[in-house]
Amino acid sequence: MWRSGSSGGSDRFEYLQTLVTEFQDTDSDEAKEQVLANLANFAYDPKNVEYLRELQVTDLFLDMLTEENENFVEFGMGGLCNLSMDPECRDVILQSDGIRLVTNCLSSRREETVLSAITTLMNLLTPVSRSQITDPAILQCMLRFSLSESPRLRNLATVFLQDSCSEEQVAQAQQQMEGQQMAVGIPLPKD
Amino acid sequence: MAAPVNNSSGCWRVPEVYKHHEQRRVCISRPKYREGRKAKAVKVYTINLESRYLMVQGVPAIGVMTELIQLCALYGAVEEYRPLDEYPAEEFTEVYLVKFQKLTSARAAKRRMDEKSFYGGVLHVCYVPEYETVEDTRLKLQDRRSYVIRAAQKREDTQEEPSSSETTTMSDDNILTHKQTSGNDNTRETSNVSHYLGFPPLPLPPQKHHYHRPKSQHLPTEDKMGTLHNTCAGTFEQREGSSRSKQTLLSRQAAHQAAAVRFLPRTTHLEKRKRKMEEAEEPSSTVSGQNEPLIGPKLPEPSKLDMEDESLNTTVSLIRNTMKQVTSSPDIKPVEKKVKPRRRI
Numbered sequence: 001m002w003r004s005g006s007s008g009g010s011d012r013f014e015y016l017q018t019l020v021t022e023f024q025d026t027d028s029d030e031a032k033e034q035v036l037a038n039l040a041n042f043a044y045d046p047k048n049v050e051y052l053r054e055l056q057v058t059d060l061f062l063d064m065l066t067e068e069n070e071n072f073v074e075f076g077m078g079g080l081c082n083l084s085m086d087p088e089c090r091d092v093i094l095q096s097d098g099i100r101l102v103t104n105c106l107s108s109r110r111e112e113t114v115l116s117a118i119t120t121l122m123n124l125l126t127p128v129s130r131s132q133i134t135d136p137a138i139l140q141c142m143l144r145f146s147l148s149e150s151p152r153l154r155n156l157a158t159v160f161l162q163d164s165c166s167e168e169q170v171a172q173a174q175q176q177m178e179g180q181q182m183a184v185g186i187p188l189p190k191d
Numbered sequence: 192m193a194a195p196v197n198n199s200s201g202c203w204r205v206p207e208v209y210k211h212h213e214q215r216r217v218c219i220s221r222p223k224y225r226e227g228r229k230a231k232a233v234k235v236y237t238i239n240l241e242s243r244y245l246m247v248q249g250v251p252a253i254g255v256m257t258e259l260i261q262l263c264a265l266y267g268a269v270e271e272y273r274p275l276d277e278y279p280a281e282e283f284t285e286v287y288l289v290k291f292q293k294l295t296s297a298r299a300a301k302r303r304m305d306e307k308s309f310y311g312g313v314l315h316v317c318y319v320p321e322y323e324t325v326e327d328t329r330l331k332l333q334d335r336r337s338y339v340i341r342a343a344q345k346r347e348d349t350q351e352e353p354s355s356s357e358t359t360t361m362s363d364d365n366i367l368t369h370k371q372t373s374g375n376d377n378t379r380e381t382s383n384v385s386h387y388l389g390f391p392p393l394p395l396p397p398q399k400h401h402y403h404r405p406k407s408q409h410l411p412t413e414d415k416m417g418t419l420h421n422t423c424a425g426t427f428e429q430r431e432g433s434s435r436s437k438q439t440l441l442s443r444q445a446a447h448q449a450a451a452v453r454f455l456p457r458t459t460h461l462e463k464r465k466r467k468m469e470e471a472e473e474p475s476s477t478v479s480g481q482n483e484p485l486i487g488p489k490l491p492e493p494s495k496l497d498m499e500d501e502s503l504n505t506t507v508s509l510i511r512n513t514m515k516q517v518t519s520s521p522d523i524k525p526v527e528k529k530v531k532p533r534r535r536i
Contacts, residue, residue: 018224033233034221040235046342071233078235085238085339112211115239119332151321152239155328163329 013051016042020055033071036064040079049086058083058092065101074113077105081116084123094124099132106141111150111189118142118156122164134165139173148188208279211240212248212317238335242320243270243297243327247287247304248280251312256287258517259309261510263289266303267296268503284312288322294331467519 016039023035039057042048052058061083064076080102083089093102102124105117121133145157161170215232250259256274263269271290278286291297297318305316323331 030220031222034218034225037233037235038225044236046339046346049339049343050346075235078237081237081239085336086343087340088343112235112240116237119237119239122332123336151323152328155323155325156239158325159329159332162325 012048013054016048016051016055016057020057020060023060029069033069033075036072036075036079040075040082043079043082046086049083049089052083053089053092058089059096062093062096062098062101065105070108070110070113073105073108074110074116077102077108077113077116077120081120081123084120090124090126093120094126094129099124099129103138106138109190111153114145114189115152115156118145118160122160125164130164134169136169136173136176139165139170140177143170143174143177144188150189153189207321209319209321212246212319214315214317238332240318240320241294241298242318242323242331243291243294244319244322245289245291245297245301246275246278246317246319247289248278248284248315248317249309249312250285250287250314251310252283252285253310255310256285259287260289261514261517262304262309263291263300264507264510265514266291266300268292288319290322294334 019035019038019042023032023039026032026035039052040061043052043057043061057079061076061079064072065080067073067076080093080098084093084098099121102117102120105113108114108117121138125133139161142157142160145153146161148154148157215234217231218233245263247259247263250256256272260269260272263272268291269289270292271288273288275286275288280286289297289300291300301316301318304314307314320328
């Protein structure tokens, strides 16, 4: 019904396709940012998720995470945050080495990017991916965020630590952190 | 283990000004096909940015808090509110924090109230997730996740069993838009909502929109940020098309009728307003409208909105009646209004 029955569905698909095409064809960074934000917002609605997957927007978002332009990273990360709620998209992201790419965003200077990354990591949790996502390095990062001045960051990191891993894991990460005092090196997001 | 959760004293901290409170500059360089109905900034919304806490800036400092909260309550139950006196405000304006019971209500209120004029001021409404507690954040994410998963499952078995989750979204529409609920819908509404306290399985930003828009312009036009707040009619049609079983078809039709009723009221409303201005001397006719000749479909009966709680229902109808009076006279006359003996606080 989403796709076939209604012409509304295929209109939407075509529209999204146009967006993806524009993104690929344009040389203007400004246009790219706009289209990227468009796509990321479309990813919020589960109705579009299937089309977006078909158009391989998941990979498009993942590609953005390694861009220099911080807007690209923020919007791409936001899109992944939206998409990764969907189980099938989650699997696509996991298969594309998404955890590593998303984890790198935890050190972004932008709070919005970091928040999207944390939520995405929680969304990516499966029995298989668990060990990678609860890696001590990530937990240390969350521990640090949980002490942040920013309530949003603090809350989200706390939810991560409470829901995604065991207390032993957290305690272990904390010990390691105290042992090496290395977490100081990770910059906190600025805004 | 982790986290100083202790300073999550919620609403009662001294507020800080965060960057996402700012109104971003509207983007003017979009090509035609990506232009939405409203000018919007380039911004990506995620669940992290949404919240049932809203901040309302630009409220004229003329003692209209009650009126503001009444306006908010049109979009759903307000759990808590308070002025943010410490928050930097423009001269002669106040800033308020409003906590809704449900995220969907906050979403509707934000969309409807942002950049709207209110007693001579222009409101700026934004989400303020920094007022959430850890638990708020956790629930918000859980609800969102289960909503998306349900939507995904629905997609899988659309053909066989189209009804259950659809009606779920339907009934949310009901709540959100205060439309008439048919008997059928009522039962479902109750059962569904109770599962998802505080964040019903909502259909995204779109819902409240069919409320005002004329049916004809319902091509799926998404707004600039790619959200489909405006595309509800399409959804309705899809739903219609896919329904097979008689019972669901029936209830759908009922719902659809109600929806159809809701597509037009804008005109009715305007008519009424015009008439109101003409015969401003007869104030009694405003409230009920029973004796008036019927032009077009009636506005949805507000009293039928069921908040599942008697006292809430009473409040709702009270507020609704007051708001009816307030909105039915042109809001460009704040002075007159101030004189009215309606002040209660």
